[in-house]
Amino acid sequence: MSSQGRYRLHYFTYPARAEPARLMLTIGNIPFDDVTYTPESYAEFKPKAPFGQVPVLEFPDGSMLAQGGAIDRYVAKLVGLCPADPLAVARADEAAFHVEDFFATAHPEAAFHVEDFFALFRPTWYMSTAEEKAAARRAILEGPGRDKLLSLSRLIEEAEAAGGWIAGDKMSYADIIVFANLSLLISPAMEGTPPPNLYDQYPVLKAFRDRVARVPGVREFYRTHTEPIRSSFRPDSERA
Ligand SMILES: N[C@@H](CCC(=O)N[C@@H](CS)C(=O)NCC(=O)O)C(=O)O
Known part of the structure:
Protein backbone atom coordinates (compact mmCIF):
# COMPACT_ATOMS: atom_id res chain seq x y z
CA MET A 1 0.00 0.00 0.00
CA SER A 2 1.39 3.37 -0.98
CA SER A 3 1.76 6.06 1.64
CA GLN A 4 -0.49 8.98 0.75
CA GLY A 5 0.57 11.11 -2.18
CA ARG A 6 4.07 9.72 -2.47
CA TYR A 7 5.90 7.55 -4.92
CA ARG A 8 7.49 4.44 -3.48
CA LEU A 9 10.59 3.11 -5.21
CA HIS A 10 11.23 -0.55 -4.38
CA TYR A 11 14.72 -1.97 -4.76
CA PHE A 12 17.59 -3.52 -2.88
CA THR A 13 19.79 -1.36 -0.68
CA TYR A 14 22.66 -1.35 -3.16
CA PRO A 15 23.18 1.47 -5.67
CA ALA A 16 22.44 -0.34 -8.93
CA ARG A 17 19.33 -0.42 -11.14
CA ALA A 18 17.24 2.01 -9.06
CA GLU A 19 20.01 4.54 -8.45
CA PRO A 20 19.30 6.76 -11.50
CA ALA A 21 15.61 7.03 -10.51
CA ARG A 22 16.57 7.80 -6.90
CA LEU A 23 18.86 10.57 -8.16
CA MET A 24 16.38 12.04 -10.64
CA LEU A 25 13.56 12.12 -8.07
CA THR A 26 15.96 13.90 -5.70
CA ILE A 27 17.06 16.37 -8.39
CA GLY A 28 13.39 17.06 -9.17
CA ASN A 29 12.53 17.55 -5.49
CA ILE A 30 9.85 14.87 -5.76
CA PRO A 31 9.26 13.27 -2.37
CA PHE A 32 9.43 9.46 -2.49
CA ASP A 33 9.78 6.54 -0.15
CA ASP A 34 13.01 4.72 -0.91
CA VAL A 35 11.84 1.23 0.02
CA THR A 36 14.95 -0.92 0.28
CA LYS A 46 8.59 -10.29 -4.87
CA PRO A 47 5.12 -11.82 -5.46
CA LYS A 48 3.60 -8.31 -5.57
CA ALA A 49 6.03 -6.99 -8.20
CA PRO A 50 4.56 -6.95 -11.74
CA PHE A 51 7.36 -9.13 -13.15
CA GLY A 52 8.57 -10.61 -9.87
CA GLN A 53 11.62 -8.36 -9.86
CA VAL A 54 12.79 -4.94 -8.75
CA PRO A 55 13.11 -2.01 -9.34
CA VAL A 56 9.42 -1.16 -9.14
CA LEU A 57 7.96 2.33 -8.95
CA GLU A 58 4.70 2.33 -7.00
CA PHE A 59 2.38 5.24 -7.73
CA PRO A 60 0.40 7.05 -5.03
CA ASP A 61 -2.71 5.05 -6.08
CA GLY A 62 -0.89 1.75 -5.49
CA SER A 63 -0.37 0.83 -9.17
CA MET A 64 3.11 -0.27 -10.15
CA LEU A 65 5.62 0.24 -12.96
CA ALA A 66 8.40 -2.31 -13.48
CA GLN A 67 11.59 -2.30 -15.59
CA GLY A 68 14.35 0.08 -14.59
CA GLY A 69 14.57 1.59 -18.09
CA ALA A 70 10.86 2.43 -18.13
CA ILE A 71 11.05 3.89 -14.64
CA ASP A 72 14.08 6.02 -15.53
CA ARG A 73 12.41 7.45 -18.61
CA TYR A 74 9.14 8.14 -16.81
CA VAL A 75 10.91 9.89 -13.94
CA ALA A 76 13.13 11.79 -16.40
CA LYS A 77 10.01 13.20 -18.05
CA LEU A 78 8.51 14.14 -14.68
CA VAL A 79 11.55 16.13 -13.62
CA GLY A 80 12.58 17.70 -16.93
CA LEU A 81 15.52 15.41 -17.65
CA CYS A 82 14.17 14.02 -20.93
CA PRO A 83 14.94 16.01 -24.07
CA ALA A 84 12.04 17.05 -26.30
CA ASP A 85 13.84 16.40 -29.58
CA PRO A 86 13.54 12.77 -30.80
CA LEU A 87 17.15 12.66 -31.95
CA ALA A 88 18.36 13.92 -28.56
CA VAL A 89 16.32 11.16 -26.89
CA ALA A 90 17.93 8.63 -29.22
CA ARG A 91 21.37 10.01 -28.29
CA ALA A 92 20.47 9.69 -24.61
CA ASP A 93 19.38 6.09 -25.14
CA GLU A 94 22.46 5.28 -27.19
CA ALA A 95 24.65 6.13 -24.20
CA ALA A 96 22.31 4.60 -21.63
CA PHE A 97 22.05 1.29 -23.48
CA HIS A 98 25.82 1.22 -23.89
CA VAL A 99 26.31 1.11 -20.15
CA GLU A 100 23.21 0.05 -18.33
CA ASP A 101 23.15 -3.70 -18.83
CA PHE A 102 25.70 -4.27 -16.12
CA PHE A 103 23.31 -6.71 -14.50
CA ALA A 104 22.20 -8.45 -17.66
CA THR A 105 22.48 -12.19 -17.39
CA ALA A 106 25.28 -13.74 -19.36
CA HIS A 107 26.82 -17.16 -19.13
CA PRO A 108 30.46 -17.04 -17.98
CA GLU A 109 31.55 -18.67 -21.25
CA ALA A 110 29.87 -15.84 -23.15
CA ALA A 111 31.35 -13.07 -21.04
CA PHE A 112 33.60 -11.67 -23.73
CA HIS A 113 30.99 -11.78 -26.45
CA VAL A 114 28.16 -9.79 -24.96
CA GLU A 115 27.48 -6.38 -26.44
CA ASP A 116 26.94 -4.21 -23.42
CA PHE A 117 29.81 -2.94 -21.37
CA PHE A 118 28.50 -3.69 -17.90
CA ALA A 119 27.12 -7.07 -18.88
CA LEU A 120 30.74 -8.06 -19.25
CA PHE A 121 31.08 -8.05 -15.50
CA ARG A 122 27.91 -9.91 -14.64
CA PRO A 123 29.34 -13.46 -14.65
CA THR A 124 32.06 -12.42 -12.23
CA TRP A 125 29.50 -11.89 -9.47
CA TYR A 126 28.98 -15.63 -9.37
CA MET A 127 32.60 -16.69 -9.17
CA SER A 128 33.36 -18.31 -5.88
CA THR A 129 36.76 -16.96 -4.83
CA ALA A 130 38.03 -13.38 -4.62
CA GLU A 131 41.10 -14.37 -6.66
CA GLU A 132 38.99 -15.85 -9.44
CA LYS A 133 36.79 -12.72 -9.55
CA ALA A 134 39.75 -10.35 -9.56
CA ALA A 135 41.52 -12.27 -12.35
CA ALA A 136 38.38 -12.37 -14.52
CA ARG A 137 37.71 -8.67 -14.00
CA ARG A 138 41.30 -7.74 -14.78
CA ALA A 139 41.03 -9.70 -18.04
CA ILE A 140 37.83 -7.85 -18.90
CA LEU A 141 39.40 -4.48 -18.10
CA GLU A 142 42.43 -5.18 -20.25
CA GLY A 143 40.37 -6.57 -23.14
CA PRO A 144 36.76 -5.91 -24.11
CA GLY A 145 36.11 -3.65 -21.13
CA ARG A 146 38.85 -1.31 -22.27
CA ASP A 147 37.30 -1.08 -25.74
CA LYS A 148 33.90 -0.29 -24.23
CA LEU A 149 35.35 2.36 -21.92
CA LEU A 150 37.23 3.97 -24.80
CA SER A 151 34.11 4.07 -26.98
CA LEU A 152 32.14 5.58 -24.09
CA SER A 153 34.93 8.10 -23.63
CA ARG A 154 34.78 9.06 -27.31
CA LEU A 155 30.98 9.35 -27.17
CA ILE A 156 31.17 11.69 -24.18
CA GLU A 157 34.02 13.74 -25.59
CA GLU A 158 32.14 14.32 -28.85
CA ALA A 159 28.85 15.03 -27.07
CA GLU A 160 30.46 17.49 -24.67
CA ALA A 161 32.15 19.30 -27.56
CA ALA A 162 28.86 19.47 -29.47
CA GLY A 163 26.43 20.43 -26.74
CA GLY A 164 27.91 20.11 -23.27
CA TRP A 165 25.99 17.00 -22.19
CA ILE A 166 25.37 13.55 -23.67
CA ALA A 167 22.09 14.48 -25.36
CA GLY A 168 22.58 18.16 -26.08
CA ASP A 169 22.91 21.38 -24.14
CA LYS A 170 20.98 20.17 -21.07
CA MET A 171 21.66 17.39 -18.61
CA SER A 172 19.41 14.37 -19.26
CA TYR A 173 18.71 10.96 -17.85
CA ALA A 174 21.58 9.61 -19.95
CA ASP A 175 24.11 11.64 -17.95
CA ILE A 176 22.62 10.32 -14.72
CA ILE A 177 22.56 6.69 -15.91
CA VAL A 178 26.13 6.83 -17.22
CA PHE A 179 27.28 8.54 -14.02
CA ALA A 180 25.60 5.93 -11.80
CA ASN A 181 27.07 3.03 -13.71
CA LEU A 182 30.58 4.51 -13.85
CA SER A 183 30.40 5.12 -10.11
CA LEU A 184 29.12 1.62 -9.41
CA LEU A 185 31.94 0.08 -11.40
CA ILE A 186 34.53 1.50 -8.97
CA SER A 187 32.37 1.00 -5.87
CA PRO A 188 33.57 -1.13 -2.96
CA ALA A 189 30.74 -3.43 -4.15
CA MET A 190 33.22 -4.57 -6.80
CA GLU A 191 35.68 -5.66 -4.11
CA GLY A 192 38.66 -3.73 -5.42
CA THR A 193 38.54 -4.85 -9.07
CA PRO A 194 38.19 -2.60 -11.00
CA PRO A 195 40.35 -0.38 -8.76
CA PRO A 196 38.87 2.88 -7.39
CA ASN A 197 41.37 4.86 -9.50
CA LEU A 198 40.35 3.14 -12.77
CA TYR A 199 39.41 6.41 -14.46
CA ASP A 200 42.90 7.86 -14.08
CA GLN A 201 43.44 5.99 -17.38
CA TYR A 202 40.29 7.55 -18.88
CA PRO A 203 40.48 11.29 -18.21
CA VAL A 204 37.26 12.09 -20.10
CA LEU A 205 35.30 9.56 -18.03
CA LYS A 206 36.96 10.76 -14.83
CA ALA A 207 36.05 14.39 -15.50
CA PHE A 208 32.53 13.46 -16.60
CA ARG A 209 31.83 11.30 -13.52
CA ASP A 210 33.16 14.06 -11.26
CA ARG A 211 31.14 16.72 -13.06
CA VAL A 212 27.84 14.87 -12.58
CA ALA A 213 28.77 14.07 -8.96
CA ARG A 214 28.96 17.84 -8.39
CA VAL A 215 25.45 18.55 -9.72
CA PRO A 216 23.68 19.87 -6.59
CA GLY A 217 20.90 17.22 -6.30
CA VAL A 218 23.38 14.41 -6.90
CA ARG A 219 25.92 15.73 -4.42
CA GLU A 220 23.20 16.24 -1.83
CA PHE A 221 21.95 12.66 -2.25
CA TYR A 222 25.38 11.25 -1.37
CA ARG A 223 25.77 13.63 1.55
CA THR A 224 22.77 11.88 3.10
CA HIS A 225 23.55 8.39 1.74
CA THR A 226 26.95 7.82 3.22
CA GLU A 227 27.22 4.02 3.08
CA PRO A 228 30.74 2.90 2.05
CA ILE A 229 29.25 1.19 -1.01
CA ARG A 230 28.27 4.68 -2.26
CA SER A 231 31.60 6.37 -1.53
CA SER A 232 32.55 6.12 -5.21
CA PHE A 233 29.48 8.16 -6.21
CA ARG A 234 30.81 11.34 -4.56
CA PRO A 235 32.87 14.06 -6.26
CA ASP A 236 36.54 13.05 -6.51
CA SER A 237 37.52 15.61 -3.85
CA GLU A 238 35.05 14.02 -1.40
CA ARG A 239 35.89 10.38 -2.03
CA ALA A 240 37.63 8.74 0.92
N1 LIG B 1 15.21 -5.84 -16.93
C1 LIG B 1 14.86 -5.65 -15.54
C2 LIG B 1 15.74 -6.56 -14.71
C3 LIG B 1 15.41 -6.51 -13.25
C4 LIG B 1 16.33 -7.37 -12.42
O1 LIG B 1 17.14 -8.18 -12.93
N2 LIG B 1 16.24 -7.18 -11.09
C5 LIG B 1 17.01 -7.96 -10.17
C6 LIG B 1 17.84 -7.06 -9.26
S1 LIG B 1 18.99 -6.06 -10.20
C7 LIG B 1 16.05 -8.72 -9.27
O2 LIG B 1 14.94 -8.28 -9.01
N3 LIG B 1 16.49 -9.86 -8.77
C8 LIG B 1 15.73 -10.64 -7.82
C9 LIG B 1 14.71 -11.53 -8.49
O3 LIG B 1 14.82 -11.78 -9.71
O4 LIG B 1 13.83 -12.01 -7.78
C10 LIG B 1 15.05 -4.17 -15.15
O5 LIG B 1 15.91 -3.51 -15.74
O6 LIG B 1 14.35 -3.66 -14.27
Missing part, protein backbone atom coordinates in the same frame (compact mmCIF):
# COMPACT_ATOMS: atom_id res chain seq x y z
CA TYR A 37 15.13 -4.66 0.74
CA THR A 38 17.61 -7.15 2.00
CA PRO A 39 17.52 -10.54 0.28
CA GLU A 40 15.41 -11.77 3.23
CA SER A 41 12.89 -8.93 3.38
CA TYR A 42 12.57 -8.93 -0.44
CA ALA A 43 10.86 -12.34 -0.44
CA GLU A 44 7.64 -10.77 0.80
CA PHE A 45 7.57 -8.09 -1.92
Whole structure:
Protein backbone atom coordinates (compact mmCIF):
# COMPACT_ATOMS: atom_id res chain seq x y z
CA MET A 1 0.00 0.00 0.00
CA SER A 2 1.39 3.37 -0.98
CA SER A 3 1.76 6.06 1.64
CA GLN A 4 -0.49 8.98 0.75
CA GLY A 5 0.57 11.11 -2.18
CA ARG A 6 4.07 9.72 -2.47
CA TYR A 7 5.90 7.55 -4.92
CA ARG A 8 7.49 4.44 -3.48
CA LEU A 9 10.59 3.11 -5.21
CA HIS A 10 11.23 -0.55 -4.38
CA TYR A 11 14.72 -1.97 -4.76
CA PHE A 12 17.59 -3.52 -2.88
CA THR A 13 19.79 -1.36 -0.68
CA TYR A 14 22.66 -1.35 -3.16
CA PRO A 15 23.18 1.47 -5.67
CA ALA A 16 22.44 -0.34 -8.93
CA ARG A 17 19.33 -0.42 -11.14
CA ALA A 18 17.24 2.01 -9.06
CA GLU A 19 20.01 4.54 -8.45
CA PRO A 20 19.30 6.76 -11.50
CA ALA A 21 15.61 7.03 -10.51
CA ARG A 22 16.57 7.80 -6.90
CA LEU A 23 18.86 10.57 -8.16
CA MET A 24 16.38 12.04 -10.64
CA LEU A 25 13.56 12.12 -8.07
CA THR A 26 15.96 13.90 -5.70
CA ILE A 27 17.06 16.37 -8.39
CA GLY A 28 13.39 17.06 -9.17
CA ASN A 29 12.53 17.55 -5.49
CA ILE A 30 9.85 14.87 -5.76
CA PRO A 31 9.26 13.27 -2.37
CA PHE A 32 9.43 9.46 -2.49
CA ASP A 33 9.78 6.54 -0.15
CA ASP A 34 13.01 4.72 -0.91
CA VAL A 35 11.84 1.23 0.02
CA THR A 36 14.95 -0.92 0.28
CA TYR A 37 15.13 -4.66 0.74
CA THR A 38 17.61 -7.15 2.00
CA PRO A 39 17.52 -10.54 0.28
CA GLU A 40 15.41 -11.77 3.23
CA SER A 41 12.89 -8.93 3.38
CA TYR A 42 12.57 -8.93 -0.44
CA ALA A 43 10.86 -12.34 -0.44
CA GLU A 44 7.64 -10.77 0.80
CA PHE A 45 7.57 -8.09 -1.92
CA LYS A 46 8.59 -10.29 -4.87
CA PRO A 47 5.12 -11.82 -5.46
CA LYS A 48 3.60 -8.31 -5.57
CA ALA A 49 6.03 -6.99 -8.20
CA PRO A 50 4.56 -6.95 -11.74
CA PHE A 51 7.36 -9.13 -13.15
CA GLY A 52 8.57 -10.61 -9.87
CA GLN A 53 11.62 -8.36 -9.86
CA VAL A 54 12.79 -4.94 -8.75
CA PRO A 55 13.11 -2.01 -9.34
CA VAL A 56 9.42 -1.16 -9.14
CA LEU A 57 7.96 2.33 -8.95
CA GLU A 58 4.70 2.33 -7.00
CA PHE A 59 2.38 5.24 -7.73
CA PRO A 60 0.40 7.05 -5.03
CA ASP A 61 -2.71 5.05 -6.08
CA GLY A 62 -0.89 1.75 -5.49
CA SER A 63 -0.37 0.83 -9.17
CA MET A 64 3.11 -0.27 -10.15
CA LEU A 65 5.62 0.24 -12.96
CA ALA A 66 8.40 -2.31 -13.48
CA GLN A 67 11.59 -2.30 -15.59
CA GLY A 68 14.35 0.08 -14.59
CA GLY A 69 14.57 1.59 -18.09
CA ALA A 70 10.86 2.43 -18.13
CA ILE A 71 11.05 3.89 -14.64
CA ASP A 72 14.08 6.02 -15.53
CA ARG A 73 12.41 7.45 -18.61
CA TYR A 74 9.14 8.14 -16.81
CA VAL A 75 10.91 9.89 -13.94
CA ALA A 76 13.13 11.79 -16.40
CA LYS A 77 10.01 13.20 -18.05
CA LEU A 78 8.51 14.14 -14.68
CA VAL A 79 11.55 16.13 -13.62
CA GLY A 80 12.58 17.70 -16.93
CA LEU A 81 15.52 15.41 -17.65
CA CYS A 82 14.17 14.02 -20.93
CA PRO A 83 14.94 16.01 -24.07
CA ALA A 84 12.04 17.05 -26.30
CA ASP A 85 13.84 16.40 -29.58
CA PRO A 86 13.54 12.77 -30.80
CA LEU A 87 17.15 12.66 -31.95
CA ALA A 88 18.36 13.92 -28.56
CA VAL A 89 16.32 11.16 -26.89
CA ALA A 90 17.93 8.63 -29.22
CA ARG A 91 21.37 10.01 -28.29
CA ALA A 92 20.47 9.69 -24.61
CA ASP A 93 19.38 6.09 -25.14
CA GLU A 94 22.46 5.28 -27.19
CA ALA A 95 24.65 6.13 -24.20
CA ALA A 96 22.31 4.60 -21.63
CA PHE A 97 22.05 1.29 -23.48
CA HIS A 98 25.82 1.22 -23.89
CA VAL A 99 26.31 1.11 -20.15
CA GLU A 100 23.21 0.05 -18.33
CA ASP A 101 23.15 -3.70 -18.83
CA PHE A 102 25.70 -4.27 -16.12
CA PHE A 103 23.31 -6.71 -14.50
CA ALA A 104 22.20 -8.45 -17.66
CA THR A 105 22.48 -12.19 -17.39
CA ALA A 106 25.28 -13.74 -19.36
CA HIS A 107 26.82 -17.16 -19.13
CA PRO A 108 30.46 -17.04 -17.98
CA GLU A 109 31.55 -18.67 -21.25
CA ALA A 110 29.87 -15.84 -23.15
CA ALA A 111 31.35 -13.07 -21.04
CA PHE A 112 33.60 -11.67 -23.73
CA HIS A 113 30.99 -11.78 -26.45
CA VAL A 114 28.16 -9.79 -24.96
CA GLU A 115 27.48 -6.38 -26.44
CA ASP A 116 26.94 -4.21 -23.42
CA PHE A 117 29.81 -2.94 -21.37
CA PHE A 118 28.50 -3.69 -17.90
CA ALA A 119 27.12 -7.07 -18.88
CA LEU A 120 30.74 -8.06 -19.25
CA PHE A 121 31.08 -8.05 -15.50
CA ARG A 122 27.91 -9.91 -14.64
CA PRO A 123 29.34 -13.46 -14.65
CA THR A 124 32.06 -12.42 -12.23
CA TRP A 125 29.50 -11.89 -9.47
CA TYR A 126 28.98 -15.63 -9.37
CA MET A 127 32.60 -16.69 -9.17
CA SER A 128 33.36 -18.31 -5.88
CA THR A 129 36.76 -16.96 -4.83
CA ALA A 130 38.03 -13.38 -4.62
CA GLU A 131 41.10 -14.37 -6.66
CA GLU A 132 38.99 -15.85 -9.44
CA LYS A 133 36.79 -12.72 -9.55
CA ALA A 134 39.75 -10.35 -9.56
CA ALA A 135 41.52 -12.27 -12.35
CA ALA A 136 38.38 -12.37 -14.52
CA ARG A 137 37.71 -8.67 -14.00
CA ARG A 138 41.30 -7.74 -14.78
CA ALA A 139 41.03 -9.70 -18.04
CA ILE A 140 37.83 -7.85 -18.90
CA LEU A 141 39.40 -4.48 -18.10
CA GLU A 142 42.43 -5.18 -20.25
CA GLY A 143 40.37 -6.57 -23.14
CA PRO A 144 36.76 -5.91 -24.11
CA GLY A 145 36.11 -3.65 -21.13
CA ARG A 146 38.85 -1.31 -22.27
CA ASP A 147 37.30 -1.08 -25.74
CA LYS A 148 33.90 -0.29 -24.23
CA LEU A 149 35.35 2.36 -21.92
CA LEU A 150 37.23 3.97 -24.80
CA SER A 151 34.11 4.07 -26.98
CA LEU A 152 32.14 5.58 -24.09
CA SER A 153 34.93 8.10 -23.63
CA ARG A 154 34.78 9.06 -27.31
CA LEU A 155 30.98 9.35 -27.17
CA ILE A 156 31.17 11.69 -24.18
CA GLU A 157 34.02 13.74 -25.59
CA GLU A 158 32.14 14.32 -28.85
CA ALA A 159 28.85 15.03 -27.07
CA GLU A 160 30.46 17.49 -24.67
CA ALA A 161 32.15 19.30 -27.56
CA ALA A 162 28.86 19.47 -29.47
CA GLY A 163 26.43 20.43 -26.74
CA GLY A 164 27.91 20.11 -23.27
CA TRP A 165 25.99 17.00 -22.19
CA ILE A 166 25.37 13.55 -23.67
CA ALA A 167 22.09 14.48 -25.36
CA GLY A 168 22.58 18.16 -26.08
CA ASP A 169 22.91 21.38 -24.14
CA LYS A 170 20.98 20.17 -21.07
CA MET A 171 21.66 17.39 -18.61
CA SER A 172 19.41 14.37 -19.26
CA TYR A 173 18.71 10.96 -17.85
CA ALA A 174 21.58 9.61 -19.95
CA ASP A 175 24.11 11.64 -17.95
CA ILE A 176 22.62 10.32 -14.72
CA ILE A 177 22.56 6.69 -15.91
CA VAL A 178 26.13 6.83 -17.22
CA PHE A 179 27.28 8.54 -14.02
CA ALA A 180 25.60 5.93 -11.80
CA ASN A 181 27.07 3.03 -13.71
CA LEU A 182 30.58 4.51 -13.85
CA SER A 183 30.40 5.12 -10.11
CA LEU A 184 29.12 1.62 -9.41
CA LEU A 185 31.94 0.08 -11.40
CA ILE A 186 34.53 1.50 -8.97
CA SER A 187 32.37 1.00 -5.87
CA PRO A 188 33.57 -1.13 -2.96
CA ALA A 189 30.74 -3.43 -4.15
CA MET A 190 33.22 -4.57 -6.80
CA GLU A 191 35.68 -5.66 -4.11
CA GLY A 192 38.66 -3.73 -5.42
CA THR A 193 38.54 -4.85 -9.07
CA PRO A 194 38.19 -2.60 -11.00
CA PRO A 195 40.35 -0.38 -8.76
CA PRO A 196 38.87 2.88 -7.39
CA ASN A 197 41.37 4.86 -9.50
CA LEU A 198 40.35 3.14 -12.77
CA TYR A 199 39.41 6.41 -14.46
CA ASP A 200 42.90 7.86 -14.08
CA GLN A 201 43.44 5.99 -17.38
CA TYR A 202 40.29 7.55 -18.88
CA PRO A 203 40.48 11.29 -18.21
CA VAL A 204 37.26 12.09 -20.10
CA LEU A 205 35.30 9.56 -18.03
CA LYS A 206 36.96 10.76 -14.83
CA ALA A 207 36.05 14.39 -15.50
CA PHE A 208 32.53 13.46 -16.60
CA ARG A 209 31.83 11.30 -13.52
CA ASP A 210 33.16 14.06 -11.26
CA ARG A 211 31.14 16.72 -13.06
CA VAL A 212 27.84 14.87 -12.58
CA ALA A 213 28.77 14.07 -8.96
CA ARG A 214 28.96 17.84 -8.39
CA VAL A 215 25.45 18.55 -9.72
CA PRO A 216 23.68 19.87 -6.59
CA GLY A 217 20.90 17.22 -6.30
CA VAL A 218 23.38 14.41 -6.90
CA ARG A 219 25.92 15.73 -4.42
CA GLU A 220 23.20 16.24 -1.83
CA PHE A 221 21.95 12.66 -2.25
CA TYR A 222 25.38 11.25 -1.37
CA ARG A 223 25.77 13.63 1.55
CA THR A 224 22.77 11.88 3.10
CA HIS A 225 23.55 8.39 1.74
CA THR A 226 26.95 7.82 3.22
CA GLU A 227 27.22 4.02 3.08
CA PRO A 228 30.74 2.90 2.05
CA ILE A 229 29.25 1.19 -1.01
CA ARG A 230 28.27 4.68 -2.26
CA SER A 231 31.60 6.37 -1.53
CA SER A 232 32.55 6.12 -5.21
CA PHE A 233 29.48 8.16 -6.21
CA ARG A 234 30.81 11.34 -4.56
CA PRO A 235 32.87 14.06 -6.26
CA ASP A 236 36.54 13.05 -6.51
CA SER A 237 37.52 15.61 -3.85
CA GLU A 238 35.05 14.02 -1.40
CA ARG A 239 35.89 10.38 -2.03
CA ALA A 240 37.63 8.74 0.92
N1 LIG B 1 15.21 -5.84 -16.93
C1 LIG B 1 14.86 -5.65 -15.54
C2 LIG B 1 15.74 -6.56 -14.71
C3 LIG B 1 15.41 -6.51 -13.25
C4 LIG B 1 16.33 -7.37 -12.42
O1 LIG B 1 17.14 -8.18 -12.93
N2 LIG B 1 16.24 -7.18 -11.09
C5 LIG B 1 17.01 -7.96 -10.17
C6 LIG B 1 17.84 -7.06 -9.26
S1 LIG B 1 18.99 -6.06 -10.20
C7 LIG B 1 16.05 -8.72 -9.27
O2 LIG B 1 14.94 -8.28 -9.01
N3 LIG B 1 16.49 -9.86 -8.77
C8 LIG B 1 15.73 -10.64 -7.82
C9 LIG B 1 14.71 -11.53 -8.49
O3 LIG B 1 14.82 -11.78 -9.71
O4 LIG B 1 13.83 -12.01 -7.78
C10 LIG B 1 15.05 -4.17 -15.15
O5 LIG B 1 15.91 -3.51 -15.74
O6 LIG B 1 14.35 -3.66 -14.27
